[in-house]
Amino acid sequence: MTRTAETAEILQVLQQVLGSSSTSKPIVLHEPDFSGTQAWAYVKDCLDTGWVSTAGQWVSRFEQELCAVTGASHAVAVTNGTVALRLALHLLGVGPGDEVLLPPLSFVATANAGAHLGAVPHFVDINAITLGLCPEALTERLERIAERTPAGLFNRETGRRLAALLPVHVFGHPADLPGLLTVAEAWGLPVVEDAAEALGSWRDHAGKASHCGLFGAIGTLSFNGNKLISTGGGGALLTHDAQLAQRARHLSTTAKLPHPWAFEHDEVAWNDRLPNLNAALGVAQLEDLSRRLEAKRQLAERYAQAFAGVEGVELVSEPQGCRSNHWLVSLRFTAADPAEAQAQRQSLLEVAHAGGILLRPVWQSLHLLPMYADAPRGPLAVAEDQAARLLNLPSSPQLLEGRD
Structure with missing residues:
Protein backbone atom coordinates (compact mmCIF):
# COMPACT_ATOMS: atom_id res chain seq x y z
CA MET A 1 0.00 0.00 0.00
CA THR A 2 1.31 3.43 -0.92
CA ARG A 3 1.76 6.15 1.68
CA THR A 4 -1.09 8.10 0.08
CA ALA A 5 -3.39 5.10 0.42
CA GLU A 6 -2.32 4.55 4.05
CA THR A 7 -3.05 8.19 4.85
CA ALA A 8 -6.46 7.98 3.19
CA GLU A 9 -7.37 4.86 5.17
CA ILE A 10 -6.39 6.38 8.51
CA LEU A 11 -8.24 9.60 7.67
CA GLN A 12 -11.35 7.57 6.85
CA VAL A 13 -11.15 5.86 10.24
CA LEU A 14 -10.82 9.22 12.00
CA GLN A 15 -13.88 10.54 10.16
CA GLN A 16 -15.77 7.40 11.14
CA VAL A 17 -15.12 8.16 14.82
CA LEU A 18 -15.31 11.95 14.79
CA GLY A 19 -17.82 12.80 12.08
CA SER A 20 -17.56 15.67 9.66
CA SER A 21 -15.10 18.53 9.97
CA SER A 22 -13.87 21.51 7.99
CA THR A 23 -11.36 24.31 8.32
CA SER A 24 -14.24 26.61 9.30
CA LYS A 25 -15.52 24.09 11.85
CA PRO A 26 -12.46 22.10 12.91
CA ILE A 27 -12.25 19.26 15.41
CA VAL A 28 -9.61 20.40 17.87
CA LEU A 29 -7.28 18.33 20.00
CA HIS A 30 -8.84 18.93 23.41
CA GLU A 31 -11.17 21.77 24.40
CA PRO A 32 -12.78 22.83 27.66
CA ASP A 33 -16.46 22.15 28.31
CA PHE A 34 -18.57 23.80 31.01
CA SER A 35 -21.96 22.59 29.79
CA GLY A 36 -24.05 20.75 32.35
CA THR A 37 -22.06 22.23 35.26
CA GLN A 38 -22.62 24.93 37.85
CA GLU A 287 -18.39 17.65 40.32
CA ASP A 288 -18.62 16.25 36.78
CA LEU A 289 -15.31 14.36 36.82
CA SER A 290 -16.63 10.79 36.88
CA ARG A 291 -18.83 11.39 33.82
CA ARG A 292 -15.93 12.96 31.93
CA LEU A 293 -13.62 10.08 32.74
CA GLU A 294 -16.20 7.60 31.50
CA ALA A 295 -16.70 9.62 28.32
CA LYS A 296 -12.93 9.61 27.75
CA ARG A 297 -12.82 5.84 28.20
CA GLN A 298 -15.67 5.36 25.74
CA LEU A 299 -13.90 7.58 23.19
CA ALA A 300 -10.67 5.58 23.58
CA GLU A 301 -12.62 2.35 23.11
CA ARG A 302 -14.32 3.77 20.00
CA TYR A 303 -10.92 4.63 18.54
CA ALA A 304 -9.61 1.16 19.42
CA GLN A 305 -12.51 -0.54 17.64
CA ALA A 306 -12.18 1.68 14.59
CA PHE A 307 -8.42 1.14 14.24
CA ALA A 308 -8.53 -2.62 14.85
CA GLY A 309 -7.10 -4.27 11.76
CA VAL A 310 -5.62 -1.09 10.28
CA GLU A 311 -2.05 -1.96 9.34
CA GLY A 312 0.91 0.21 10.15
CA VAL A 313 -0.56 1.89 13.24
CA GLU A 314 -1.58 1.03 16.79
CA LEU A 315 -3.12 2.92 19.67
CA VAL A 316 -1.07 3.61 22.77
CA SER A 317 -2.95 1.64 25.42
CA GLU A 318 -3.07 1.98 29.18
CA PRO A 319 -0.31 -0.07 30.87
CA GLN A 320 -1.16 -3.24 32.74
CA GLY A 321 -2.32 -2.64 36.31
CA CYS A 322 -3.35 0.95 35.50
CA ARG A 323 -6.49 2.92 34.86
CA SER A 324 -5.67 5.85 32.61
CA ASN A 325 -7.75 8.97 32.14
CA HIS A 326 -6.94 8.75 28.39
CA TRP A 327 -6.19 12.47 28.37
CA LEU A 328 -4.85 12.31 24.81
CA VAL A 329 -5.61 9.21 22.77
CA SER A 330 -2.44 8.59 20.79
CA LEU A 331 -1.62 6.75 17.60
CA ARG A 332 1.75 5.08 17.04
CA PHE A 333 3.10 4.39 13.54
CA THR A 334 4.75 0.97 13.59
CA ALA A 335 7.01 0.99 10.52
CA ALA A 336 10.35 -0.66 11.29
CA ASP A 337 12.21 2.46 10.17
CA PRO A 338 11.43 5.45 12.42
CA ALA A 339 12.13 7.80 9.50
CA GLU A 340 9.37 6.10 7.52
CA ALA A 341 7.04 6.29 10.52
CA GLN A 342 7.76 10.00 10.81
CA ALA A 343 7.09 10.51 7.08
CA GLN A 344 3.76 8.67 7.38
CA ARG A 345 2.82 10.84 10.35
CA GLN A 346 3.71 14.01 8.46
CA SER A 347 1.55 12.95 5.51
CA LEU A 348 -1.44 12.37 7.79
CA LEU A 349 -0.91 15.65 9.63
CA GLU A 350 -0.98 17.62 6.40
CA VAL A 351 -4.10 15.96 5.00
CA ALA A 352 -5.99 15.95 8.30
CA HIS A 353 -5.28 19.61 9.06
CA ALA A 354 -6.38 20.55 5.55
CA GLY A 355 -9.71 18.90 6.38
CA GLY A 356 -10.11 20.46 9.81
CA ILE A 357 -9.01 17.52 12.02
CA LEU A 358 -6.35 19.11 14.20
CA LEU A 359 -4.06 16.22 15.06
CA ARG A 360 -0.81 16.97 16.88
CA PRO A 361 2.60 15.33 16.89
CA VAL A 362 4.28 14.67 20.21
CA TRP A 363 6.33 17.52 21.66
CA GLN A 364 9.83 18.19 20.39
CA SER A 365 12.11 16.06 22.56
CA LEU A 366 13.47 18.24 25.34
CA HIS A 367 17.11 17.32 24.77
CA LEU A 368 16.81 18.73 21.22
CA LEU A 369 15.65 22.17 22.34
CA PRO A 370 18.44 24.78 22.07
CA MET A 371 18.48 25.72 25.76
CA TYR A 372 18.93 22.07 26.79
CA ALA A 373 21.21 20.91 23.98
CA ASP A 374 24.20 20.62 26.34
CA ALA A 375 22.31 19.08 29.27
CA PRO A 376 23.64 15.73 30.55
CA ARG A 377 21.90 12.62 29.26
CA GLY A 378 22.11 8.89 29.01
CA PRO A 379 21.37 6.90 25.85
CA LEU A 380 17.94 7.97 24.58
CA ALA A 381 17.26 5.43 21.84
CA VAL A 382 13.72 4.56 22.93
CA ALA A 383 12.66 8.17 23.44
CA GLU A 384 14.03 9.22 20.07
CA ASP A 385 12.35 6.27 18.35
CA GLN A 386 8.96 6.93 19.97
CA ALA A 387 9.10 10.67 19.34
CA ALA A 388 9.18 9.96 15.61
CA ARG A 389 6.08 7.72 15.77
CA LEU A 390 3.52 9.30 18.08
CA LEU A 391 0.50 11.33 17.06
CA ASN A 392 -2.20 12.72 19.36
CA LEU A 393 -5.83 12.38 18.25
CA PRO A 394 -8.78 14.66 19.14
CA SER A 395 -9.69 13.61 22.67
CA SER A 396 -12.27 16.01 24.14
CA PRO A 397 -14.66 14.01 26.36
CA GLN A 398 -17.67 15.64 24.70
CA LEU A 399 -16.74 14.44 21.19
CA LEU A 400 -19.11 11.47 21.22
CA GLU A 401 -22.10 13.44 22.50
CA GLY A 402 -25.01 13.08 20.11
CA ARG A 403 -23.37 10.12 18.31
CA ASP A 404 -24.53 6.54 18.66
Missing part, protein backbone atom coordinates in the same frame (compact mmCIF):
# COMPACT_ATOMS: atom_id res chain seq x y z
CA ALA A 39 -19.70 26.95 36.44
CA TRP A 40 -21.69 30.13 35.81
CA ALA A 41 -23.41 30.04 39.19
CA TYR A 42 -20.12 29.51 41.04
CA VAL A 43 -18.28 32.24 39.11
CA LYS A 44 -21.25 34.56 39.62
CA ASP A 45 -20.93 33.96 43.36
CA CYS A 46 -17.35 35.27 43.16
CA LEU A 47 -18.53 38.36 41.29
CA ASP A 48 -21.49 38.96 43.58
CA THR A 49 -19.43 38.68 46.75
CA GLY A 50 -16.33 40.41 45.41
CA TRP A 51 -14.08 37.45 46.25
CA VAL A 52 -12.29 37.17 42.92
CA SER A 53 -8.61 37.04 43.89
CA THR A 54 -6.35 34.63 45.77
CA ALA A 55 -8.62 34.04 48.75
CA GLY A 56 -12.18 32.88 49.12
CA GLN A 57 -14.31 29.83 49.73
CA TRP A 58 -13.86 28.36 46.26
CA VAL A 59 -10.08 27.98 46.61
CA SER A 60 -10.51 26.00 49.81
CA ARG A 61 -13.35 23.98 48.35
CA PHE A 62 -11.35 23.22 45.20
CA GLU A 63 -8.47 21.89 47.29
CA GLN A 64 -10.87 19.79 49.37
CA GLU A 65 -12.48 18.36 46.24
CA LEU A 66 -9.06 17.52 44.78
CA CYS A 67 -8.25 15.57 47.93
CA ALA A 68 -11.58 13.77 47.70
CA VAL A 69 -11.14 12.63 44.08
CA THR A 70 -7.45 11.71 44.33
CA GLY A 71 -7.12 10.43 47.88
CA ALA A 72 -4.46 13.03 48.67
CA SER A 73 -4.17 14.17 52.26
CA HIS A 74 -3.36 17.71 51.16
CA ALA A 75 -3.76 19.81 47.99
CA VAL A 76 -2.42 23.31 47.39
CA ALA A 77 -3.86 25.17 44.40
CA VAL A 78 -1.54 27.45 42.41
CA THR A 79 -1.62 29.46 39.19
CA ASN A 80 -0.38 26.81 36.74
CA GLY A 81 1.34 23.46 36.41
CA THR A 82 4.81 24.92 35.82
CA VAL A 83 4.57 26.90 39.05
CA ALA A 84 3.45 23.74 40.86
CA LEU A 85 6.48 21.83 39.58
CA ARG A 86 8.90 24.64 40.44
CA LEU A 87 7.50 24.95 43.94
CA ALA A 88 7.56 21.18 44.48
CA LEU A 89 11.21 20.92 43.43
CA HIS A 90 12.12 23.88 45.65
CA LEU A 91 10.40 22.24 48.62
CA LEU A 92 12.62 19.18 48.18
CA GLY A 93 15.78 21.29 48.13
CA VAL A 94 16.50 21.60 44.40
CA GLY A 95 18.54 24.69 43.72
CA PRO A 96 21.23 26.31 41.57
CA GLY A 97 23.75 23.90 40.11
CA ASP A 98 21.74 20.76 40.92
CA GLU A 99 20.63 18.17 38.37
CA VAL A 100 17.09 16.78 38.07
CA LEU A 101 16.63 13.39 36.40
CA LEU A 102 13.70 13.43 33.98
CA PRO A 103 12.52 12.03 30.62
CA PRO A 104 13.05 13.89 27.32
CA LEU A 105 9.51 12.98 26.18
CA SER A 106 7.42 15.65 27.93
CA PHE A 107 6.14 19.18 27.64
CA VAL A 108 8.87 21.79 28.10
CA ALA A 109 7.54 22.82 31.53
CA THR A 110 9.01 19.63 33.04
CA ALA A 111 12.53 20.84 32.30
CA ASN A 112 11.79 24.55 32.71
CA ALA A 113 10.57 24.15 36.29
CA GLY A 114 14.00 23.07 37.49
CA ALA A 115 15.77 25.57 35.25
CA HIS A 116 13.78 28.37 36.91
CA LEU A 117 15.53 27.36 40.15
CA GLY A 118 18.95 27.30 38.49
CA ALA A 119 19.00 23.51 38.17
CA VAL A 120 19.94 21.46 35.10
CA PRO A 121 17.83 18.70 33.52
CA HIS A 122 19.51 15.30 33.19
CA PHE A 123 17.70 13.21 30.58
CA VAL A 124 17.06 9.48 31.03
CA ASP A 125 15.39 7.14 28.53
CA ILE A 126 11.77 6.01 28.59
CA ASN A 127 9.82 2.77 28.38
CA ALA A 128 8.01 2.24 25.07
CA ILE A 129 4.88 0.85 26.75
CA THR A 130 4.28 3.48 29.45
CA LEU A 131 6.10 6.30 27.59
CA GLY A 132 7.37 7.27 31.06
CA LEU A 133 10.83 7.00 32.62
CA CYS A 134 12.28 3.50 32.39
CA PRO A 135 13.49 2.05 35.74
CA GLU A 136 16.09 -0.09 33.99
CA ALA A 137 17.49 2.85 32.03
CA LEU A 138 17.55 4.90 35.24
CA THR A 139 19.45 2.18 37.07
CA GLU A 140 21.99 1.86 34.26
CA ARG A 141 22.48 5.61 34.14
CA LEU A 142 22.98 5.97 37.89
CA GLU A 143 25.40 3.05 38.03
CA ARG A 144 27.44 4.74 35.33
CA ILE A 145 27.58 8.33 36.60
CA ALA A 146 26.36 8.53 40.21
CA GLU A 147 28.68 8.76 43.21
CA ARG A 148 27.50 8.58 46.81
CA THR A 149 29.21 11.07 49.10
CA PRO A 150 28.60 12.37 52.65
CA ALA A 151 27.13 15.50 51.01
CA GLY A 152 24.69 13.52 48.88
CA LEU A 153 24.47 11.87 45.47
CA PHE A 154 26.63 13.48 42.79
CA ASN A 155 27.22 13.13 39.06
CA ARG A 156 30.90 12.23 38.87
CA GLU A 157 31.08 13.47 35.26
CA THR A 158 29.77 16.99 35.95
CA GLY A 159 30.40 17.39 39.67
CA ARG A 160 26.80 18.47 40.22
CA ARG A 161 24.44 17.08 42.84
CA LEU A 162 21.72 14.71 41.64
CA ALA A 163 18.91 16.36 43.57
CA ALA A 164 15.62 14.77 42.48
CA LEU A 165 13.83 12.35 40.20
CA LEU A 166 11.00 13.82 38.12
CA PRO A 167 8.91 11.16 36.31
CA VAL A 168 6.04 12.17 34.00
CA HIS A 169 2.69 10.45 33.40
CA VAL A 170 2.61 11.02 29.64
CA PHE A 171 -0.81 11.58 28.02
CA GLY A 172 -2.39 10.46 31.30
CA HIS A 173 -0.87 6.96 31.22
CA PRO A 174 0.76 6.12 34.57
CA ALA A 175 4.53 5.69 34.51
CA ASP A 176 6.10 2.70 36.27
CA LEU A 177 6.23 4.41 39.64
CA PRO A 178 6.63 1.19 41.65
CA GLY A 179 9.77 0.38 39.67
CA LEU A 180 11.05 3.95 39.75
CA LEU A 181 10.46 4.24 43.50
CA THR A 182 12.57 1.14 44.07
CA VAL A 183 15.46 2.75 42.19
CA ALA A 184 14.95 6.14 43.85
CA GLU A 185 14.93 4.64 47.34
CA ALA A 186 18.08 2.63 46.60
CA TRP A 187 19.92 5.81 45.60
CA GLY A 188 18.33 8.22 48.07
CA LEU A 189 16.60 10.36 45.44
CA PRO A 190 13.45 12.31 46.37
CA VAL A 191 10.63 11.99 43.84
CA VAL A 192 8.37 14.70 42.41
CA GLU A 193 5.73 13.42 39.98
CA ASP A 194 4.66 15.48 36.99
CA ALA A 195 1.02 14.36 36.88
CA ALA A 196 -0.08 17.44 34.93
CA GLU A 197 -1.97 15.26 32.45
CA ALA A 198 -3.09 12.53 34.82
CA LEU A 199 -6.04 13.72 36.91
CA GLY A 200 -8.18 10.60 37.30
CA SER A 201 -5.36 8.14 36.46
CA TRP A 202 -4.53 5.37 38.93
CA ARG A 203 -1.94 2.61 39.25
CA ASP A 204 -1.88 -0.54 41.37
CA HIS A 205 0.88 -0.63 43.97
CA ALA A 206 1.40 -2.71 47.12
CA GLY A 207 -2.03 -4.28 46.84
CA LYS A 208 -4.03 -1.11 46.29
CA ALA A 209 -4.64 1.54 43.66
CA SER A 210 -2.98 4.94 44.11
CA HIS A 211 -3.69 8.10 42.17
CA CYS A 212 -0.88 9.46 40.02
CA GLY A 213 1.03 12.13 41.92
CA LEU A 214 0.82 10.31 45.25
CA PHE A 215 3.67 7.84 44.89
CA GLY A 216 6.52 10.29 45.50
CA ALA A 217 6.93 13.04 48.07
CA ILE A 218 4.90 15.49 45.99
CA GLY A 219 2.88 15.33 42.79
CA THR A 220 1.64 18.16 40.60
CA LEU A 221 -1.43 18.69 38.42
CA SER A 222 -2.28 21.16 35.64
CA PHE A 223 -5.65 22.73 34.85
CA ASN A 224 -4.66 24.49 31.64
CA GLY A 225 -7.26 25.06 28.93
CA ASN A 226 -6.53 21.73 27.24
CA LYS A 227 -6.76 19.53 30.35
CA LEU A 228 -9.60 17.30 31.53
CA ILE A 229 -10.47 19.93 34.14
CA SER A 230 -9.71 23.51 33.11
CA THR A 231 -9.59 26.54 35.37
CA GLY A 232 -8.32 28.69 32.50
CA GLY A 233 -4.88 28.49 34.04
CA GLY A 234 -4.10 26.64 37.20
CA GLY A 235 -2.23 23.84 38.92
CA ALA A 236 -1.96 22.08 42.25
CA LEU A 237 0.44 20.20 44.48
CA LEU A 238 -0.68 16.87 45.98
CA THR A 239 0.98 15.25 48.97
CA HIS A 240 0.40 13.10 52.04
CA ASP A 241 3.03 15.11 53.95
CA ALA A 242 1.44 17.77 56.19
CA GLN A 243 4.68 19.70 56.65
CA LEU A 244 5.36 19.88 52.90
CA ALA A 245 1.78 21.05 52.30
CA GLN A 246 2.04 23.73 54.98
CA ARG A 247 5.30 25.01 53.56
CA ALA A 248 3.92 24.97 50.01
CA ARG A 249 0.96 27.05 51.14
CA HIS A 250 3.24 29.50 52.97
CA LEU A 251 5.70 29.96 50.10
CA SER A 252 2.93 30.29 47.53
CA THR A 253 1.41 33.19 49.48
CA THR A 254 4.55 35.38 49.62
CA ALA A 255 5.57 33.84 52.97
CA LYS A 256 3.23 36.27 54.72
CA LEU A 257 2.80 35.66 58.43
CA PRO A 258 -0.81 35.59 59.66
CA HIS A 259 -1.90 38.95 61.09
CA PRO A 260 -5.07 41.03 60.85
CA TRP A 261 -3.30 43.99 59.25
CA ALA A 262 0.52 43.80 59.38
CA PHE A 263 2.55 42.80 56.32
CA GLU A 264 5.22 40.56 57.81
CA HIS A 265 7.10 38.12 55.58
CA ASP A 266 9.76 35.74 56.86
CA GLU A 267 11.55 34.66 53.65
CA VAL A 268 11.78 35.18 49.90
CA ALA A 269 8.75 33.50 48.35
CA TRP A 270 6.28 33.65 45.44
CA ASN A 271 2.77 34.91 44.79
CA ASP A 272 1.52 31.65 43.30
CA ARG A 273 -1.97 31.09 44.72
CA LEU A 274 -4.89 30.28 42.42
CA PRO A 275 -7.56 33.02 42.27
CA ASN A 276 -11.02 32.32 43.63
CA LEU A 277 -12.60 32.84 40.18
CA ASN A 278 -10.49 30.09 38.66
CA ALA A 279 -11.10 27.77 41.58
CA ALA A 280 -14.86 28.17 41.17
CA LEU A 281 -14.55 26.90 37.59
CA GLY A 282 -12.53 23.94 38.88
CA VAL A 283 -15.08 22.95 41.52
CA ALA A 284 -17.88 22.97 38.95
CA GLN A 285 -15.97 20.55 36.73
CA LEU A 286 -14.73 18.29 39.51
